[in-house]
Amino acid sequence: MPVFDFKQVDVFSSEPLKGNPLAVVIAADGLADAQMAAFANWTNLSETIFLLHPTTPQADYRVRIFTPHGELPFAGHPTLGACAVWLASGGVARSDTITQECQAGLITLRRDGAQVAFAAPPLVRSGPVESALAPRLAAGLGVDVSDILAAQWVDNGPGWLAVLLGTRRQVLALRPDPAALGDLKLGVVAPWDPVADGAEAQFEVRAFVPGLGIPEDPVTGSLNAGLAQWLIGSGQAPAVYVASQGTALGRAGRVHVRQSGADIWIGGEVVSCIEGRVTL
Known part of the structure; x- marks a missing residue:
C-alpha cells in the first residue's frame, strides 16, 4: 500500500490548537478520487487536502480540497495551509x-512576514439575498428577521x-438549527465595539x-474573502482590518484583511502540529 508524507497544521493562528x-x-x-474522499471522511476535519503536481505551466502546485462529505472547488484555510x-x-x-x-x-x-495571504477570487454570485429567504435564515439562526441588518450572496x-448582525454579542450568542439551515x-458577521470588545479585531x-x-x-478563509469584498466594497469596513473567528468554539482565529489596489488579500499564520506518514 502506498505511503505518503503527511502534516496536520493549524491555520489562522500562531498558537497550536487555536485556529482551524x-x-x-x-x-x-497516485491517489484515486475515492481514496481521497475516504481519507477526508476518516479525518473528519472540515477540510483535508492533497498536494499534487500542477496541470498548467502557470501554477506552482495543485491542490484538491475535500470535506468529510465531498470536494470543494476552493476554500480559504486549505489554500493558506497548502501554500505553507x-x-x-x-x-x-x-x-x-x-x-x-x-x-x-x-x-x-504571497508571503507576508510570518503570514501567507491569498488574493480573494472573484465572486461567482453577489448581491442581496432574496427576501423570501429571510424567514429561513432567521429561523436557522434563532433570531428575529428584524435582527438581520443585511443579507448578501458572497459566493466565491x-x-x-x-x-x-448588529453586535458581536449577538453573533456569539447564536445557537443555529442545522435542520432549518x-x-x-x-x-454571520458583526462589528466589534471598541469599548466593549477591545481593538484586537474589528469584526466577529x-x-x-x-x-x-x-x-x-x-x-474560514473563503467566507472572509467574500465578506471582505462585500464589506469593503460597500464602505462598511476599512481597507485594512482583522476578523476574529472561532471564539464560540474556544479558538482564537485571526484573519488579516488588506485591500491593495484592485485586490483584497486574506492572510493568516500557519503552524505545524503533526508530522508523519500515512498509509492509504
Missing part, C-alpha cells in the same frame, strides 16, 4: 507570488451567503455548513 486544523497529504498524485506546507516541503515559487491551481482556477498567494465557489452555507465571524457535515467551521 487542516490535514495535508503531500505528493499525493508546499513552501516548507521545499517548494520554490517561480516569481514574487505563488500560484495555486485548484478546481476554481488559479489562486495567487463554495456557495456562501452572509448575514450582518439545511444545505445553506451561511456566514461565524460559519455554518451543516449540509457538508460541518456544523460550525472554526476559521
Whole structure:
C-alpha cells in the first residue's frame, strides 16, 4: 500500500490548537478520487487536502480540497495551509507570488512576514439575498428577521451567503438549527465595539455548513474573502482590518484583511502540529 508524507497544521493562528486544523497529504498524485474522499471522511476535519503536481505551466502546485462529505472547488484555510506546507516541503515559487491551481482556477498567494495571504477570487454570485429567504435564515439562526441588518450572496465557489448582525454579542450568542439551515452555507458577521470588545479585531465571524457535515467551521478563509469584498466594497469596513473567528468554539482565529489596489488579500499564520506518514 502506498505511503505518503503527511502534516496536520493549524491555520489562522500562531498558537497550536487555536485556529482551524487542516490535514495535508503531500505528493499525493497516485491517489484515486475515492481514496481521497475516504481519507477526508476518516479525518473528519472540515477540510483535508492533497498536494499534487500542477496541470498548467502557470501554477506552482495543485491542490484538491475535500470535506468529510465531498470536494470543494476552493476554500480559504486549505489554500493558506497548502501554500505553507508546499513552501516548507521545499517548494520554490517561480516569481514574487505563488500560484495555486485548484478546481476554481488559479489562486495567487504571497508571503507576508510570518503570514501567507491569498488574493480573494472573484465572486461567482453577489448581491442581496432574496427576501423570501429571510424567514429561513432567521429561523436557522434563532433570531428575529428584524435582527438581520443585511443579507448578501458572497459566493466565491463554495456557495456562501452572509448575514450582518448588529453586535458581536449577538453573533456569539447564536445557537443555529442545522435542520432549518439545511444545505445553506451561511456566514454571520458583526462589528466589534471598541469599548466593549477591545481593538484586537474589528469584526466577529461565524460559519455554518451543516449540509457538508460541518456544523460550525472554526476559521474560514473563503467566507472572509467574500465578506471582505462585500464589506469593503460597500464602505462598511476599512481597507485594512482583522476578523476574529472561532471564539464560540474556544479558538482564537485571526484573519488579516488588506485591500491593495484592485485586490483584497486574506492572510493568516500557519503552524505545524503533526508530522508523519500515512498509509492509504
